[in-house]
Amino acid sequence: MTMTAVTTVAVGEERGTFPDRTFEVWKAAGGGSFAASIAPSENGMWWVSLESLTGSSATVRVYDVSEGATKSISVSRLYTSGEESEHVSLLEGKSYAVKFSVAGKAARAVLQEHFSGSAIQAHDPILIQADNEFTPANGVVGGQGTQTDPYRISGWYINASTADGVKIVNTNAYFVIENVLVDIGTSDWTQYYGVLLSGVANGFVAQSAFHDVYCGVAIEQSTQIGVLSSTCTQCTFAIRVSGSVDVVVANTVAYDCFGGMIAEHSSSVTFTGNAVTGCEIEGILLDSSTYCSLNGNSFTVGGTYGFGDGILLWGSEVAHYNTHDITPANTVEGRPILYVKDATDVLVENVPVGQLLVANSNNVVASQLVISNTDVAVQLAFVTSASVSQCVMEHDSVGVVAMSSAMVQVSDCVIGPTGVGVYLSSVSGAAVEDCWISSPQEEGVIVSSCNDVLLARNTIEGCQEGLTVDYTTEILISENTITNNGQGVGIAYSDYVIVSGNAVTGNGGGVYLYSCSMADVYGNVFIDNSWGQAYDDNPYANWWTYNYWSDYAGIDANGDDVGDTPYYFEVGAADYAPLISPLQVRVSVITDRHWYSAGEQVNVTMLIANTGAIEVTLAFGSSLQRYILVETFWWTVVYNSWNGISLPVLTYLTIQPGEVLSYAFSWPETADVPSQEYYLLEGIVPCGSPLVLSGLTMVGLY
CATH class of the missing domain: 2.60.120.380 (Jelly Rolls)
Structure with missing residues (x-):
């Protein structure tokens, strides 16, 4: 040399x-x-x-x-x-x-x-389809594959641009592949594997290197397999284990690959002492797998694009999450990965954490954590009653993931820049509040197949898509600032939706509804959304009222601040009461928490804020001045001081610019409100149209 x-x-x-x-x-x-x-x-x-x-x-x-x-x-x-x-x-x-x-x-x-x-020599791609095909012509140089000294394939350089480097199928003989280098030469891309083991028992891959192939080592429907002290660089996937049992991947490097190490539909797979750096998606993914063991794996930032890595759990059953052994010796940038399963009353607060993975647990609190440069900062699966608050998550693929869970609250967090800020899937009862979220490459918040969801007072900015909702029922989107995203809000195949009091500004698209019904969009501000302010392909099933539109060209002849002609947008939809100027008064209704057991008292704070530059006087009608609404999307119960709620009595109220007035009251949960239901708590401040100035929150009874 x-x-x-x-x-x-x-x-x-x-x-x-x-x-x-x-x-x-x-x-x-x-x-x-x-x-x-x-x-x-x-x-x-x-x-x-x-x-x-x-x-x-x-x-x-x-x-x-x-x-x-x-x-x-x-x-x-x-x-x-x-x-x-x-x-x-x-x-x-x-x-x-x-x-x-x-x-x-x-x-x-x-x-x-x-x-x-080393004495590495060029060799054609190797294909072995039976025990009797372990021959010198197929790269076998001797024995010591163990159990009575079977077969060793060693010392070869193989170009995998036209075929899998080494493919072994349907064998039981003991073998080891060692000191083998597989790449694709001068080709730009290949669909082939470095090593593919399918229907194999008793094989090892050791001290080998795989570069730029589709998958470094793929193990399918096999058992008693090991991958030891090897290196996978710039592969589409480094290691992929599918439908297999009793596999060990140890002391192996995955560097700058699209995907790191995967075990899918497998059991008893061990990952130990591996180093994963700069993989674009997951570092180690356990997908629909059980009884896997992870210990001493390190995940670091690096690669061509500086990606961080970590562990991601996936699947449809609780066993896909709570049967594993994942120790704190697994680290992200030197910080321990914490894995909690089958636990009650969990508190993780103000400690160094590389990731927090929680499965099949109750009453979980995660607070004051800083988690960065990993796959998923916080993952909750099959969890009941969880709070993630005052956390900072940045440069993660996903900030918070909650799936197949109930009563999950994410609040007061800084999430971004990330891939996805918050991802909720199959969650019953969820609240994302008072967070700052930025996801330049993907979505700020994804809500999929959920029910009873509140998104309130968040700032979602600089995302490819600010908020994406699909197949969800009963969702309240209130008082958020959604700005400078590709798509602001996209809601599909969902019903009983309220979009109220949001500032939707400077996005590509504003609020778009696809195949939705029973959606109520009111009191929002739409300014300069370049592709289109709004879209609704099912306008006769939804309501758009009292929104401000920056490009509305109508007039207000009677001076009631409501336009005399509708604001039309795609597809044949319209706001029939468009506002002439943006709302200057905002109302927030905030409860001390969102979920209560029967008989517990709900403590409520109502904030009335003047966000404009001039003084505002509100006139309250006597018939509405002391009312609070507790409602589902189907029926409403009106409470006042005669049946348990003590509200301030207001007739006229003057608010200075920038002033915020606060009123506190309580609501004893009463016998005529059944349990196991979710309710919308709505504070009414009537002035012209009371709906324009209503504040929303969600209360769950269990």
């Missing part, structure tokens, strides 16, 4: 000769990187060790520059002396380059080069 330095815009030194070359790089005004070319004269493994470091980190990037193309094949970030970069398989006759960089004030790093030659 020969190596020569190439000129860079930064400073560094290269001392000695291969294979004991020392690289020193330091940060200067021109930058902090140093590059060298690599032209191996034999096949082997190349890496560097960090000898010393001043600063926060040193980064090692290795590129394949053969035939004029540049492909990143490895990125390692080193923090402490003694750490080694990823061991990269290099092939004789190909051209490579390495680039070193440092981070931190006055950063300087010294790195030592290493190279271990």
Whole structure:
């Protein structure tokens, strides 16, 4: 092998000769990187060790520059002396380059080069379909696959651009595949696998490397399989285990792949001591699998796009979530992953957390957590009564996921930038309140197949889609600021929807309804949504009233601040009482919590705010001045001071610009309100049209 330095815009030194070359790089005004070319004269493994470091980190990037193309094949970030970069398989006759960089004030790093030659030789793709096909022609070089010394496939470089590198199906013989390198040569993409084991028992893959293939190692309908001390870089998927039992994946690297390591529809799969960096979707995904064990796996930020990774649980049954063994020795950027299952009264507060995964538990409180650079910050599955509050989640694929759960509240959180801010699926009773959410690449909030949902007083901005709802019944969307998103609000195949008091501004699309019924959209402000302010393909089943539209061109001849002609929008829908100017008074109705058992007292705060620039006087009709509504979407009970609610008696009220008035009262849950129901609590401040100024919240009785 020969190596020569190439000129860079930064400073560094290269001392000695291969294979004991020392690289020193330091940060200067021109930058902090140093590059060298690599032209191996034999096949082997190349890496560097960090000898010393001043600063926060040193980064090692290795590129394949053969035939004029540049492909990143490895990125390692080193923090402490003694750490080694990823061991990269290099092939004789190909051209490579390495680039070193440092981070931190006055950063300087010294790195030592290493190279271990091996007798890797080119081989055609290998296909073995029966025990008697383990032959020298199929890459077998000897024994020691164990149990009476069966078969060893070793020392091969295989180009998988036209076929799977090694494919073994329907065998029971013991074998090991080791010291094998599979990539796709100069091809841009392949549909083929590095190693595919299907219907196999008693096989191992060890000390091998897979680059740029569709899947590094795929294991299908197999048992007693191991993947040990191997590397998968820039594959579509690193490791994929499907329909298999008793599989071990250990001490293996997944770097810069689309998906990391997956166990789907499998059981008793062990992931231990693996390092996952920069995978675009999940780091380790357990999909519809049971009794898996995860220990000592590390997830770090990196790769081409700087993705973070972690653990994601998925499935339709509780056993897909609560049968696993996931220890705190699994880490995200050095922070422990906390896995809680089958527990009651769980409190996780103000502690270092890489992820929080909760399954089949009751009364869960997660508060004051900072979770970043992972797949899912907080995941709740089959959980009853959970609160996630005052947390910061950033650079995660998803902030909060709740699925197949009940009575879930997310409040006062900063979520973003993320992939998806909050994802609710099959949740009965959910509230997302007072959060700031930004998801530049995906949705701010997704609500799918839920019922009894409140989204209130959130700021959702800078998302591809601000709020997406489908197949949901009874959802209240109130007092949110939804701004500068691609699509503001999209609601499909849902009914009993209230969209009230929201500011929907500067989005591509405003509020769009698709195949919805019993939707009531009122008291909102629509300003400069460029694709269209609103859309409703079922307008005769829904109501649009008392909204402000920035492009409304009608007049108000009688001065009641309501336009004399409708505001029309797609498809044949209209607001028949459009407001001439945006609402200046906002009303918020806030309860001390959302879910109460029968007989418990509901404590309510009603806030009346003047958000405008001029003084406002409200006139209250005597017949409505002390009323509160408690209603479902089907019927209403009106309460006043004669049947248990003490409300302020108001006739005229003057509010200064920026002033917020607060009124507190209580509502004893009474016998004529049945349990096991959800109710809308609506404070009425009548002035012209009382609905325009009503504040909404949700109360659940259980």
